[in-house]
Amino acid sequence: MAVRQRDLIIIATCLMLLIIVPVIVLTLLFAWRYRESAENAHYNPDWDHSTVLELAIWAAPLLIIITLGAVTWVSTHQLDPYRPLTRLDQDRPVPAETKPLTVEVVAMDWKWLFVYPEQGIATVNELAAPVDRPIAFRITATTVMNAFFVPSLAGMVYAMPGMETKLHAVINRPGVYDGLSSNYSGAGFSHMRFKFHGLSNDEFDRWVQQVKSSGTSLSKDTYLKLAKPSESEPVQRYASVAPDLYDRILNRCVDGQACLADTMASNRNVRRFDPSAEICTASNTADAMPMFAPDAAINDGRRLLR
Numbered sequence: 001m002a003v004r005q006r007d008l009i010i011i012a013t014c015l016m017l018l019i020i021v022p023v024i025v026l027t028l029l030f031a032w033r034y035r036e037s038a039e040n041a042h043y044n045p046d047w048d049h050s051t052v053l054e055l056a057i058w059a060a061p062l063l064i065i066i067t068l069g070a071v072t073w074v075s076t077h078q079l080d081p082y083r084p085l086t087r088l089d090q091d092r093p094v095p096a097e098t099k100p101l102t103v104e105v106v107a108m109d110w111k112w113l114f115v116y117p118e119q120g121i122a123t124v125n126e127l128a129a130p131v132d133r134p135i136a137f138r139i140t141a142t143t144v145m146n147a148f149f150v151p152s153l154a155g156m157v158y159a160m161p162g163m164e165t166k167l168h169a170v171i172n173r174p175g176v177y178d179g180l181s182s183n184y185s186g187a188g189f190s191h192m193r194f195k196f197h198g199l200s201n202d203e204f205d206r207w208v209q210q211v212k213s214s215g216t217s218l219s220k221d222t223y224l225k226l227a228k229p230s231e232s233e234p235v236q237r238y239a240s241v242a243p244d245l246y247d248r249i250l251n252r253c254v255d256g257q258a259c260l261a262d263t264m265a266s267n268r269n270v271r272r273f274d275p276s277a278e279i280c281t282a283s284n285t286a287d288a289m290p291m292f293a294p295d296a297a298i299n300d301g302r303r304l305l306r
Contacts, residue, residue, distance in 0.1 A: 003089070083168060084136070085168050088170055101118070102118055103115070103137050105148055105159065106141065106246070107147075107185070108141075108143075108226070109142065110185065119211075119212075122218045122238040123237050124234075124235060129198065129199070131171055133170065135169050137169070139159045140165075140246075142161060144186065146158070146185045149181070149182040150196050151177075152175075153171055163250075171198040176196070181193075187229075211238070214237040214239050217238060217239060
C-alpha cells in the first residue's frame with residue numbers, strides 16, 4: 001500500500017512538472033529575449049493572435065488535468081484506508097482463506113497502546129505483524145486528536161477520542177520499521193514513536209508467546225494508570241487484556257462513567273414532540289379538571305392558556 005501511494009505521488013508530480021517546467025523555462029526565455037538591451041530582437045507590433053499557440057496553451061494543461069484527475073480518482077478509491085485489501089501487492093491477490101490480523105490502536109498521552117483481541121495481548125510502543133498478512137487496524141485516541149503513521153506500511157490515519165477510524169494495510173518485507181505520531185498533540189508529541197516488526201508467521205507466533213509470558217495483565221486499573229500523561233515510555237507487554245477494554249476506551253467509559261454508545265442509544269429512544277398528538281382542550285380535560293367543564297363549548301378546539 002505504501003508503494004502504491006509512493007507511485008501515485010511520483011506520477012502526479014511528473015504530470016504537474018509537464019506544465020511547471022515549460023512555464024519556468026519560457027518565463028526565463030521571454031525575460032532574456034525581450035529584455036530592454038536586446039537590440040537585435042525581432043519586433044512585430046502587429047501580431048495579436050495565433051490559433052496554433054492558443055490550442056497548445058489550452059489543450060496541453062487540459063489533457064494533463066484530465067489524466068491527473070483520472071489517475072487520482074482511481075487511486076483514491078483503491079487506496080481507501082477503510083477498504084479491505086484485495087491484493088498483497090501488484091502481482092498477488094489476497095488468498096481467499098486469509099483472515100486479517102485485527103489490531104486495536106489507542107493514541108495516548110504520549111504513547112501508543114496496541115491491543116490484539118484475537119491473541120488476547122497488548123503492548124505499549126511496540127507493534128508486530130506477519131509478513132503478507134492483511135492487517136485491520138481500529139484506531140482511536142484517549143484525549144486529543146493524533147495521527148497513526150508507519151511510513152513503510154501505509155499513509156497516516158487520524159486518531160480521535162470518542163471516534164474510530166480504520167486502516168487496512170499489509171507489510172510485504174520482514175524488518176523493523178519506524179512508527180510515529182504525525183499530528184502535534186502536546187509536550188510529549190516528539191517522543192510518540194514506536195517500532196513496527198514485520199515477522200514471518202513462525203516469528204510472530206513466538207513473539208505472541210513472549211508477550212504472553214510477561215505475566216502482566218492490562219486490567220482497567222492498570223489502564224487508568226497507563227493513561228496518565230507520560231513521555232518516552234518504554235516498551236511494555238501485557239499477557240492479558242480486560243474484556244472489551246478497547247470498546248470502553250472508544251466509548252470513554254473505562255472509569256465507570258456511562259458509555260457514549262449507551263448514552264446516544266438512550267437519547268434516540270427519548271420521545272420527541274409529536275405535532276399530531278391530541279392538544280389539551282377544555283373538553284378533554286373536563287374529567288380531570290371539572291372547573292373547565294362549563295366553558296367546554298367555548299374553549300373546545302382551542303389551546304388551554306389559563
